[in-house]
Amino acid sequence: MSTTTQSPTAASDSRTPSKAARLLADRRLPVAATALLFLVMYGVGLGRYQYYGFAEPQVFLNLFIDNGYLLVAAVGVTFVILSGGIDLSVGSMIGFTTMFTAWLVERQGLPIVVVIPMALAVGAFGGFLMGYVIHNFEIQPFIVTLAGLFLFRGLCLVISKESISITDSSVSSMAQAQVSLGMGFLSIGAIVSLVVLAVAFYVLHYTRFGRRVYAIGGNEQSALLMGLPQGGTKIAVYTVSGFCSALAGLLFTLYIQSGDPLHATGMELDAIAAVVIGGTLLTGGSGYVLGTLFGVLVLGLIKSIIQFEGTLSSWWTKIATGVLLCAFILVQRAMTARKKT
Amino acid sequence: MTTSSRLRALTRHNLFWPVAVLVLLLLVNVPFTPDFFSVRMSDGHLYGSLVSIVLFGSPLILVAVGMTLVIATGGIDLSVGAVVAITGALACSYISDQADQGAMSGVLLAMGLGLLAAVVCGLWNGFLVARMGIQPIIATLIIMVAGRGLAQLITDGQIITINSEPYKLIGGGYWLTLPFSIFVVAVVVAVTVALTRRTALGLLVESVGGNAEASRLVGIRSRRIKIMVYVFCALCAGIAGLMISSNTSAADGNNAGLWIELDAILAVVIGGTSLLGGRFSIGGTVVGALVIQTLTTTIYTIGVPTQTNLVFKAAVVIVVCLLQSPKFRAKIFGARFAARFGAKTGAKPAAAPADPASATEAAPKMEVS
Numbered sequence: 001m002s003t004t005t006q007s008p009t010a011a012s013d014s015r016t017p018s019k020a021a022r023l024l025a026d027r028r029l030p031v032a033a034t035a036l037l038f039l040v041m042y043g044v045g046l047g048r049y050q051y052y053g054f055a056e057p058q059v060f061l062n063l064f065i066d067n068g069y070l071l072v073a074a075v076g077v078t079f080v081i082l083s084g085g086i087d088l089s090v091g092s093m094i095g096f097t098t099m100f101t102a103w104l105v106e107r108q109g110l111p112i113v114v115v116i117p118m119a120l121a122v123g124a125f126g127g128f129l130m131g132y133v134i135h136n137f138e139i140q141p142f143i144v145t146l147a148g149l150f151l152f153r154g155l156c157l158v159i160s161k162e163s164i165s166i167t168d169s170s171v172s173s174m175a176q177a178q179v180s181l182g183m184g185f186l187s188i189g190a191i192v193s194l195v196v197l198a199v200a201f202y203v204l205h206y207t208r209f210g211r212r213v214y215a216i217g218g219n220e221q222s223a224l225l226m227g228l229p230q231g232g233t234k235i236a237v238y239t240v241s242g243f244c245s246a247l248a249g250l251l252f253t254l255y256i257q258s259g260d261p262l263h264a265t266g267m268e269l270d271a272i273a274a275v276v277i278g279g280t281l282l283t284g285g286s287g288y289v290l291g292t293l294f295g296v297l298v299l300g301l302i303k304s305i306i307q308f309e310g311t312l313s314s315w316w317t318k319i320a321t322g323v324l325l326c327a328f329i330l331v332q333r334a335m336t337a338r339k340k341t
Numbered sequence: 342m343t344t345s346s347r348l349r350a351l352t353r354h355n356l357f358w359p360v361a362v363l364v365l366l367l368l369v370n371v372p373f374t375p376d377f378f379s380v381r382m383s384d385g386h387l388y389g390s391l392v393s394i395v396l397f398g399s400p401l402i403l404v405a406v407g408m409t410l411v412i413a414t415g416g417i418d419l420s421v422g423a424v425v426a427i428t429g430a431l432a433c434s435y436i437s438d439q440a441d442q443g444a445m446s447g448v449l450l451a452m453g454l455g456l457l458a459a460v461v462c463g464l465w466n467g468f469l470v471a472r473m474g475i476q477p478i479i480a481t482l483i484i485m486v487a488g489r490g491l492a493q494l495i496t497d498g499q500i501i502t503i504n505s506e507p508y509k510l511i512g513g514g515y516w517l518t519l520p521f522s523i524f525v526v527a528v529v530v531a532v533t534v535a536l537t538r539r540t541a542l543g544l545l546v547e548s549v550g551g552n553a554e555a556s557r558l559v560g561i562r563s564r565r566i567k568i569m570v571y572v573f574c575a576l577c578a579g580i581a582g583l584m585i586s587s588n589t590s591a592a593d594g595n596n597a598g599l600w601i602e603l604d605a606i607l608a609v610v611i612g613g614t615s616l617l618g619g620r621f622s623i624g625g626t627v628v629g630a631l632v633i634q635t636l637t638t639t640i641y642t643i644g645v646p647t648q649t650n651l652v653f654k655a656a657v658v659i660v661v662c663l664l665q666s667p668k669f670r671a672k673i674f675g676a677r678f679a680a681r682f683g684a685k686t687g688a689k690p691a692a693a694p695a696d697p698a699s700a701t702e703a704a705p706k707m708e709v710s
Contacts, residue, residue, distance in 0.1 A: 086478065137669040140616055140661045142417070142478060146603060147658035154651030161648050261648075269486050282479050315493035315594070322487020329483070333473050 028280025030331065031291040038294055041301050049308045058184040065186060067300040068107065069251040070093065070192035071293065073267060074274040076244025078292045081275050082204070083237045084217040084284030085141040089130065089148030090245045091267035093123055096152040096261070097249020102164040102259025105171060112171050123281050126152065126299045127242015131235035141238075149268070156261035163260035166253070175254045186278025189251040196247065200289045213237060273325045274299055281332055298324065355613045359628040362611070366635045373643045386515045390638065398634030399522040400425070400581035402627055404601055405608035406533055407577030409626040410570040412609050414619025415550040416470060416477035418571065419607060421578040423488025424462050425598025428455035428579040429586030430495040433503050442505040451508070452583055459579025460572055462488070468569030485602070491677075502591040512587030518702030522584050529577065534623050543621075546570060550618030607654065608633050611661050633657075 011307040045054050064071070073090050080087045097119050104115045130148050134141045166172070178185035196324065204210035215223040224230050233245030251263060280287025302320045306312045351357060370377040370390070380389035404421050410419045432455035439447040469480035479534055514521040537543030548556040549563045557563040581601070586592045611632055612617060612625025636657065640650050663669045 020565065133659070133663075137663060137666040137672075139666050143606070143610070143616060143658065143662055146606065147655045147662070149655075150651045150658065151655035154653070154655055156651060157648030157650075158646075223567060269482065272482065273486060276479070282476060312499055313493075315490040315498060318490025319487050319494065322483050322490065323488060326483045329469075329475055329479060330473065333475055 027176045027286055028288070029335065030328070031288050031294065033331065034278055034291060034294040034298060034328075038301060041119070041298065045301070045305055045308065046280035052137040052308060054272070054308060056184075058282065061181070061186055061190070063297055063300040063304065064190035064193065066255075066303070068187070068189040069248040069255060070267070070270055070274065070299070071193040071296045072196050072244050072251060073248035074271040074278075074296050075196055075289060076241035077271040078200070078266070078275050078280055078287065078289050079204070079213060079237045079244075080141075080241045081272070081280050081282060081290045082217045082261075082284055082287055083213045083234060084220065085134070085234070085237065086145065086272070087127075087130075087238065087241045087245075088142065088145040088154060088186075088268050089126070090241070091264045091269075092152035092156070092273050093126060093245035094249040094252055094267055095262065096156050097123060097246045098253045098263045099156045099159045099164070099259040099261060101250060101253045102166050103159050105166055106164050106167050106259075108113050112168060112174070116250060119250055120243060123246020123249070124239050124243040125244070128235060128239040130242070131238030135231045135234045136240065144239075153261070153265075160259075161261065163258050163262075165258040171254070172257060172322060175257055187254075189254050192247070192251060196244065197289065197293055204289050206235050209233070209236065209275075211293055217286075219285070270299060271320070273321050276332070277324055277328045279328070279332075281336065282329070283336070349574060355622050356624055356628060359625050361579075363628055363632045363635060366632060366639055370639055370642050375613035377642075379416060382518070387518050390642075392520065394518040394631065394634050395523055395526075397638075398466050398630055399520070399526045400584045400598075401601065401604055401608060401634060402630040403529055403577045403581040403584070403597075404574075404604040405612075405626045405630045406530060406623060407574030408602075408605045409612070409614055409621045409623055410533075410537070410546055411477070411547050411574045412606075412614055412616060413550045413618055413621035414567055414570050415553070416567070416570070416573045417606065417616075418481045418578075419478060419580075419602050420466060420481040420484035420488055421574065422598040422600065422602045423485050423492065423600060424459050424575050424578040425582035425585060426492035426592075426596075426633055427462065427488055427495070428459050428582030428596050429592040429597050430492040430501070430594050431455045431458050432508070432583055433501045433586050433592035434495055434695050436503045436505050436508055437501050442503055443507060445507055448505055448507045452511075455583055456576060456579045459575045459582070463572035464568065465685055466575065470571060471564040471567035489594060492592075492597070494594075496592055496594045498594070500591050500593045504590065507585050509590060510587070512584035513590070513653025522588075523663060525580065525584070529622065530627060533573075537621075537623065547620055550620070552619075604633055604654075607658055607661075610658070610665070613665075615665070626628065 042060075047053075052199070073094060077087055101112075101115050101119050104110045104118070105112055126148065130141075133139060141250050174188055174217070177188050179191055195259060198316055204213065212223070212228050212230075214229055215226070216230055220230065225253065237311050249264070253259065257308070274294050274295035275287075276282060276295070277298055278287070278291030282284060299321060302324075303317055305315055306314065367377070374390065377390050377517070380387050380391060382388075390702070404425070408418055408421065432451040435454055436442050436447060441447065465479075466481050468485065469475045470477050473480075510516070510521050511525065512522055516524060537546065545556070545561050545566055548559075549566045553563045553567075578598075578601075582598060585597055607618075608629035609621075609626050610629070611625070612622055612629035614621045614625060636653060637650060640653060648691040667681060
């Protein structure tokens with residue numbers, strides 16, 4: 001009798017570590033930490049700038065309006081990082097899409113409805129090509145997408161060295177369209193980015209493809225031995241990232257209403273930073289796409305706070321992003337080290 | 342030794358292809374600029390396309406040499422561009438604060454300050470990679486993101502211009518009729534080659550890149566070696582930063598050394614150093630950097646619009662990487678060709694684990710026990 005009563009407690013003592021350790025090993029911890037960070041920053045913002053209108057709901061909604069393109073790009077990068085790869089071509093792809101769209105609409109006179117699918121197709125195809133080379137010739141993703149970065153930035157400049165501003169009426173009416181939410185409004189770009197987030201959430205957590213992405217990122221060898229179509233999934237992941245980059249480029253075009261060869265320089269780093277701050281493990285296989293949303297919101301909030309502060313200069317954004325990136329990477333490192341013991 | 346076997350030995354030499362590409366690129370210029378190879382004397386300085394290729398290529402050579410050692414340990418350093426910006430910003434802002442900008446002591450102190458900042462960046466990268474076990478791409482991404490912000494913070498967002506004769510010497514001055522930067526590059530390259538090839542250091546670096554855990558078990562302080570290469574890489578980037586800011590007599594936190602990390606990685610890859618780590622060639626890197634600079638110059642001289650520069654570079658990266666990929670060679674040229682020419686780069690990937698990630702993951706796993 002005594003053994004039966006004792007064994008469960010003994011087992012629970014040896015198997016389940018202390019509460020703190022269990023909390024640290026929880027995969028949701030980084031997402032929760034980021035969400036908490038966002039709330040704290042927002043709270044601080046409310047305290048400091050409440051007389052400047054920080055409390056207005058529109059300030060919060062503006063986070064989505066001003067960072068919709070970054071959210072879309074970061075969602076694409078989330079797929080790549082979950083699969084254990086990296087995509088450095090995102091910023092160039094966004095820049096190229098703004099240029100491509102502006103050029104076709106302004107210089108060639110094509111209607112925007114025709115240009116949108118073309119731009120998306122070009123982005124997806126670019127991603128597909130990179131994925132194809134990465135998988136079939138076993139070259140590191142980092143170097144292939146680096147070549148993609150050069151290529152698309154170069155192609156921007158081939159189209160035109162000068163920036164092309166978009167005066168097309170249908171584009172500007174699209175850009176200025178406001179969707180009222182009662183307490184404020186969202187732009188079309190913000191709505192699209194939220195739809196993309198929802199689709200990505202569904203695909204990653206509720207479809208076979210999503211499971212494969214996690215499996216490959218977790219352990220490629222095991223995934224291969226289990227018979228998962230590893231090549232196809234890898235190529236698809238880069239195609240998704242290319243598609244998302246192109247879509248982000250379109251949203252950015254709407255947001256800024258021009259094409260410029262230097263648009264979105266270095267945005268791949270913002271996107272990677274958002275994904276990492278959102279708690280996705282850089283080694284792949286673990287993370288949530290909702291975390292990416294919080295990552296983007298935190299980055300966006302830094303920008304808003306700097307705007308509200310007024311005396312802080314824009315380079316503080318870069319420094320703050322770097323410090324946050326560093327903190328979250330160290331937290332990730334501590335978590336993975338703990339898991340292995 | 343018959344001629345054919347001698348020829349084969351020549352084509353197998355690891356510098357053969359980079360040098361061949363360089364020579365080819367140089368020759369492409371001749372129809373467009375007939376006096377491309379002529380070097381003339383004027384004002385007691387040597388002038389000519391070749392001289393300017395070396396002059397404008399010097400910062401890139403420096404950064405690429407540092408990058409070579411990092412890549413040889415299986416790492417990568419994305420922060421070099423930011424380090425270039427920080428070093429230049431710090432040195433120039435210190436000089437601009439001096440009453441006498443031409444004073445030798447002030448200039449030396451400014452350079453010392455800049456290089457010290459570079460070393461600190463390198464220590465930080467090395468600490469994250471070697472001590473904390475963070476992937477090099479990510480660890481160096483931090484300074485890549487934050488570093489430009491820091492550089493702008495130092496220059497207060499302005500482009501600081503200075504007017505200092507002694508400082509001008511490093512990047513834009515002449516000595517013994519040649520650009521002074523050539524001597525700086527020569528000294529750095531000579532010291533690096535001497536340290537890595539005349540002592541066991543190069544071997545240790547290669548062994549850490551081949552298998553960090555195994556080399557630690559045989560008694561090599563692999564962490565210390567890793568920290569050392571990141572510090573060295575940052576120091577090289579720092580010298581390049583001094584050169585770039587000296588050449589333009591200005592510090593631009595936002596644009597100094599922009600994309601130089603990509604060019605440097607490209608130079609290393611063209612030079613035949615595998616990105617998987619475990620082996621390196623300083624000579625190859627120098628030739629690789631010269632190839633990139635020559636490519637840039639060539640694009641200017643043959644009248645192709647300069648904006649296609651990046652597209653050309655992308656094409657070069659893809660071609661070089663494909664040629665280095667054993668799988669690509671086997672698919673395109675057949676297995677026999679790949680085996681014959683595989684000795685150059687093919688040996689390493691075959692010996693390395695199929696999955697590069699498993700090699701990096703092995704280290705933290707072992708540390709636990």
